[in-house]
Amino acid sequence: MASPATQPTIRAWTSKTTGPPREALTLQTARPAPPPPTGNNILIKVSYASLNPADLFFIRCLPPWLPFRSSPVYGLDLCGEVIATGPAVTRTTVGEKVSGAMGLAEVTAGMGGLAEVISVDAGLVAKIPDETKLEMKKTVGAMGIAGQTALMMIKSAGVRAGQTVLVNGASGGVGSLAVQICKGIGARVVGVCSGRNGGFVKGLGADEIIDYKAYQPLEDFLATRFLHHELDVILDCAGSQELYSNSPRYLKEQGGKFVTCVGGWSQGVIPFVRNKLRPVILGGTPRPYHLFLLGAQGVFAEEIADYVEKGMIKDGPIDSEFDFEHVVEAYERLATGRARGKIVVKVASD
Numbered sequence: 252m253a254s255p256a257t258q259p260t261i262r263a264w265t266s267k268t269t270g271p272p273r274e275a276l277t278l279q280t281a282r283p284a285p286p287p288p289t290g291n292n293i294l295i296k297v298s299y300a301s302l303n304p305a306d307l308f309f310i311r312c313l314p315p316w317l318p319f320r321s322s323p324v325y326g327l328d329l330c331g332e333v334i335a336t337g338p339a340v341t342r343t344t345v346g347e348k349v350s351g352a353m354g355l356a357e358v359t360a361g362m363g364g365l366a367e368v369i370s371v372d373a374g375l376v377a378k379i380p381d382e383t384k385l386e387m388k389k390t391v392g393a394m395g396i397a398g399q400t401a402l403m404m405i406k407s408a409g410v411r412a413g414q415t416v417l418v419n420g421a422s423g424g425v426g427s428l429a430v431q432i433c434k435g436i437g438a439r440v441v442g443v444c445s446g447r448n449g450g451f452v453k454g455l456g457a458d459e460i461i462d463y464k465a466y467q468p469l470e471d472f473l474a475t476r477f478l479h480h481e482l483d484v485i486l487d488c489a490g491s492q493e494l495y496s497n498s499p500r501y502l503k504e505q506g507g508k509f510v511t512c513v514g515g516w517s518q519g520v521i522p523f524v525r526n527k528l529r530p531v532i533l534g535g536t537p538r539p540y541h542l543f544l545l546g547a548q549g550v551f552a553e554e555i556a557d558y559v560e561k562g563m564i565k566d567g568p569i570d571s572e573f574d575f576e577h578v579v580e581a582y583e584r585l586a587t588g589r590a591r592g593k594i595v596v597k598v599a600s601d
């Protein structure tokens with residue numbers, strides 16, 4: 252066994268307290284490196300991590316001193332190179348470049364991508380696509396939480412070619428992938444974003460842009476624009492109760508679907524009770540409501556990689572890139588809620 256002096260160490264972002272990132276986060280510079288993997292685990296030398304709004308909730312609200320998550324590492328998405336595999340691993344091999352995201356169990360236990368080396372279940376990652384089709388650093392969001400959420404929201408809505416899909420929050424991490432996947436499937440995409448992001452969302456493939464800042468209230472504009480209830484699906488990636496409550500004014504009566512991934516401060520409890528359980532006779536909205544919660548999986552990341560290979564996803568848009576030492580600034584950028592695509596942290600060179 253290595254003596255403490257020779258034991259390999261890594262750098263990782265952890266916390267000792269809850270609070271805003273600037274108060275809570277600290278860069279641990281001599282954290283013991285994960286031991287050789289057992290079972291179905293692999294060691295990944297992390298190249299890039301990317302940030303998600305959920306991180307801010309964990310940093311602010313989940314105590315780091317709980318016994319099962321002491322010294323937690325943050326960051327749900329990562330990509331990098333496999334440097335060791337457990338004896339049961341069949342999904343990947345040493346030297347392969349992979350990308351993926353943490354599942355609920357890993358998040359709860361405080362295992363995150365903002366570390367130079369991480370030990371994870373091989374089932375959480377997938378081989379990255381050909382790097383000529385998508386740069387490695389762009390896979391970290393596309394195959395991570397944002398891309399997987401977009402993919403699974405689209406699947407749960409059953410989006411088909413020829414349908415008209417409205418993506419609310421089309422310029423964000425989830426929305427920018429949702430626009431591309433819907434377009435790749437052959438749907439007509441209406442992107443809702445601010446005017447400053449109109450060109451960006453159009454460039455991702457949206458057929459029509461609606462500037463939510465220019466048309467207030469947005470729901471009144473949608474009721475005029477889609478007077479004949481032309482919308483088949485609404486994918487809400489920004490979190491709007493009004494958009495759902497007013498949906499009978501523009502969403503198809505037969506087969507129209509509303510799917511959101513935003514649960515708000517109550518973590519979905521209030522919208523679920525209000526929108527899912529309340530009968531129409533008591534003021535409920537006569538359109539199906541689905542609140543989607545991702546459980547990240549490597550097979551979802553694999554499907555995204557496949558979409559990239561087929562040219563259905565052309566970009567993993569990056570809002571900004573930060574060095575590993577500047578994770579706090581990266582989280583502060585995330586907290587503005589204004590990111591166009593993903594905020595990426597460079598953990599090590601590719």
Ligand SMILES: NC(=O)c1ccc[n+]([C@@H]2O[C@H](COP(=O)([O-])OP(=O)(O)OC[C@H]3O[C@@H](n4cnc5c(N)ncnc54)[C@H](OP(=O)(O)O)[C@@H]3O)[C@@H](O)[C@H]2O)c1
Nearest residue numbers: 304400420422423424425445489512543544545588589590
């Ligand atoms: N349930 C799940 O499993 C799950 C998974 C992933 C994400 N989420 C949630 O989904 C939401 C989106 O995540 P994200 O990663 O895409 O966030 P994000 O990248 O931080 O979103 C930022 C984007 O949202 C746009 N935006 C802000 N307010 C808007 C509004 N009222 N209407 C339209 N666009 C607006 C901003 O554009 P402007 O600056 O132009 O306004 C910006 O481009 C978050 O609430 C997140 O917590 C849930």
